[in-house]
Amino acid sequence: MTEEVPAFNIIEVHALTKVFNHEIRAVDGVTFNVGKGEILGFLGPNGAGKTTTLNMLSTLLKPTSGNATVNGHRIDEEPDEVRRSVGYVFQDPTLDIELTGRENLDFHGRLYHLNRTLRRQRIEEMLDIVQLQERADDLVKTYSGGMKRRLEIARGLLHHPEVLFLDEPTLGLDPQTRRSIWEHIHYLNQEKEVTIILTTHYTEEADYLCGRILIIDFGKIVALDTPQALKAQLKGDVVSLTFESAAMIPRIHPLLEKKNWIRRINAVSNTTNQSSIGNMMHTNQPTAGSPGIRNDPHRTKSATSTVKQTNMTNHPPTAKQLNLLVDDGGHRIPNIVKLADEAAVVLESVELHKPTLDDVFISATGRNLRDQRGSFMDMIRRHRIMRQARGRPTPG
């Protein structure tokens, strides 16, 4: 949640690349730094390269090219040092469900060469943090999904790593459990000063937890900034007005056009509303491989220009809704309602849409996070090749 510049970089990544099967560029030359004490979120759709990046940073996978340091140790030269510095909570469960919670932690402690006294002390400490003391001596197969997740997080922290990798920490959990995991993550970062990299394809999770967000798509970084800054680069709020009848729109439209705080007006039919809102917030979509919105200071400037575009050409004659692009929509609603009174039109509803990280994602990649990428067959093929490449033994 902090925006200040961190004291030093705990992770430095330079042009890191992983190519599977000579053709799938799962991670394609990513360069970024992570400051000590940060929570950095990798946001991207499935297959974007999030897990592959973490696997390289934890030395589970050898990069095809590029390099990185974790806690000052190069991943290619000092893998054991890197491993000691990292706690990794994998996306898929990796607990031994035939052992108890405490035994799982003890196993981990021994693998990381903690002596008996230290192990006992840390196990108690971690069980306390994730509130699993009472169930510690039960077999893990009797745990709920949320308890297993908490145990995995506790295990990842047992050797006091400098950095904690959380791969989709709340995937498949119910909303209440998700909220509780979020609180734990927040606590660990704030109170225990653990640097955290988490991957997610939930924008609300990234928004809530992360100090900075790295948007990754097709193995490339398309944006990297604080959630606030990313959202601020969008062009404003959208206010949706629904009128009693389509006939009222021509009456209010001239009045709206005169106001210079309304930057854009779109008439829409109800079925297309959602995409229309998204499109209004970000008109200048970068092409794939562009440096990303953070490197483009002109766009924010052009967004604040007073040139107003009105899109009435596709106006379906039955449409009775207008979307207005404005700054600070909440404060403009009273003005808009007053204008409606002046024009003597009847408003059925007024809705305010604030930009979300979903909109940021659409802006940065040109696609929705949950959209399919490319053709369906392309996607299937890409997944199949990546799966094979992961499953197939390769030297290293």
Add this chain to the structure above:
Amino acid sequence: MVQPLSSQAIYVVLLRELKRYWRAKARIVSSVAQSFFFLIVFGLGLGRFVGGVSGVSYLTYLAPGIIGMGLLFGSVFSGVSVLFDRQFGFMKEMLVAPVSRTSIILGKILGGAVTASIQGVILLTVSGLMGAFELTPTLILGAFTAVGVMLLITAGLVGLGVAIGSTLNDFHAFQLLSTFVIWPLFMLSGVFFPIDVVPLPLQIAMLCDPMFYGVELLRWCLLGEGTAMLGPFGWVISLGVLFGFMALIVSVATYLFSRVQV
């Protein structure tokens, strides 16, 4: 790939195998029961018809082989459990730790060898109670030696399981494993009949089965003699073959495991 060994890592993987073995009571019971049925049906049933083999009762002749069968099944499946660890994720926890893969795999092999040998000791006791062996000081000495032999046999067989479990990528090949690996190793190991009474091609096949030497060595320990075919120092040959098999297969398993990707 030369990697430093960590005794702590070897120990903890071994410890996990022991805990899991001890908690899977159903598996212990079913495995002992299986061998028990073999001893009853073949030893007491078929034995009445066959009479004796090499001067001992058929039950006595059979017992070391059935113990070998228990060792074989237990240890190969114990090794193949690396596939389960890979499929159910726990392998990642081990692979991301700052310990060498060689340590992990040695722990796995030791753990499998110890648990399968515990199984062997249970079977030894059961067959003793069934009257397969006469309780003499020589037998007690032989039984202790047999435990050492069991560890040697199972280390190689767990290694075989690990090699297979590191290579397979799903469970579909399990049926093949059972039909084409475990059963031939068992059927050719000379459990039911002496090697010198079968046709030459079958003799050759039996001589190629490492399990044959395992059963031979168990017979040397428990009955005081092996097949006449290998001569009076047959136990030396068997011991040599088993050591060679163990060394080779553990190296292969370590290599294959080092190539496993998460």
